[in-house]
Amino acid sequence: MAARELFVEQGFDRTTVADIAARAGLTERTFFRHYADKREVLFAGDWLAARMTEDVAEAPADLTPIEIVTRAVENACDGITSSPDWSRDRARIIADHPELQERELAKMGMLAGVLAGGLRERGVPDVTATLAAELGVLAFRLAYERWAGGRRSTRMAPLVRVVLAEIEGVAGGA
Amino acid sequence: MAARELFVEQGFDRTTVADIAARAGLTERTFFRHYADKREVLFAGDWLAARMTEDVAEAPADLTPIEIVTRAVENACDGITSSPDWSRDRARIIADHPELQERELAKMGMLAGVLAGGLRERGVPDVTATLAAELGVLAFRLAYERWAGGRRSTRMAPLVRVVLAEIEGVAGGA
Structure with missing residues (x-):
């Protein structure tokens, strides 16, 4: 999963929702339809x-x-x-x-x-x-x-x- | 304590920092010097x-x-x-x-x-x-x-x- 890869590669703090969306080939809007924030990726x-x-x-x-x-x-x-x-x-x-x-x-x-x-x-x-x-x-x-x-x-x-x-x-x- | 009284009297949700400050005779600014938000009054x-x-x-x-x-x-x-x-x-x-x-x-x-x-x-x-x-x-x-x-x-x-x-x-x- 894009977010996981990025958290591991560049750290949780330095990873933005924009990064995650770009890596996953999604819009940020689509990301926020699934998660309230980047933290929630860890707690789904x-x-x-x-x-x-x-x-x-x-x-x-x-x-x-x-x-x-x-x-x-x-x-x-x-x-x-x-x-x-x-x-x-x-x-x-x-x-x-x-x-x-x-x-x-x-x-x-x-x-x-x-x-x-x-x-x-x-x-x-x-x-x-x-x-x-x-x-x-x-x-x-x-x-x-x-x-x-x-x-x-x-x-x-x-x-x-x-x-x-x-x-x-x-x-x-x- | 003003916040406690208000939480009990009118409920936690309905109590604002402005209410607390007014009851305590403080400015809101002084309140925020001591607490990050009204929740913190419960956890001091x-x-x-x-x-x-x-x-x-x-x-x-x-x-x-x-x-x-x-x-x-x-x-x-x-x-x-x-x-x-x-x-x-x-x-x-x-x-x-x-x-x-x-x-x-x-x-x-x-x-x-x-x-x-x-x-x-x-x-x-x-x-x-x-x-x-x-x-x-x-x-x-x-x-x-x-x-x-x-x-x-x-x-x-x-x-x-x-x-x-x-x-x-x-x-x-x-």
Whole structure:
């Protein structure tokens, strides 16, 4: 994708919407029909919310809330890592920009809301639904950071359970 | 404080900086010397970061990382609940505005960074420091929501450990 190439080649700050449109052979107007601004190219992740909603709704009845969330998050990891080079570049671009970090946290908050809503739909009590969703999203975020900063051969999805086990251990020290 | 009164009396959306300045007997120019916009009145929480930094630095040497974070967060609760009516109103104002929720998440992300940095300064390994800080801030945020939505006689600080114990329990189900 034109925007991605440019962000990687010349940096996020130096890339303008005009650059992106030129590279993609589009008008700026067409760009703005799809994205509110150049940042949104990094966060066009509504598919994550849609997929998580589906995964939670269709999970087997005998799973615990955190297990339902974990599986949804692991599937999201597989979606992300289907373009591993871009996903690593994206993590680096975001880590370098406080404003993009805010946007990332907001998107994660949105995903937590989606997951919690899906669990409540299944009859999970509100407190448990909220906690399981927040923990799943925290594990997702930390697994992404760790994967993006780690060796290229590492898979992201297994890191989610590693982080959740660490969370249990660290929380147990209180 | 003028802004707070107005947000409660006439709602956040309907309150302008001109209203706030008039009520406070200031010029708008003076308002903008202190705050970037009217939202920032809700988030003038740099004292939280400063206090947490101090609490982490001064914690006894024999505490676990999550215990250090928990105590810093409990102290922050006491700071917040010293104006309980305002803190409850504030939670309601934020819950009603997605944009303010984003800002709140960003501030929480900043506090997690502060706590993790403080732990690393004490020699806590990076992974543990990050996890303990993120869990402390998650417990803080969920305790705040629960406190703000609960009975007026409830204290906020004890809810932090309640939430952390729930986190351990829910994470253990994965």
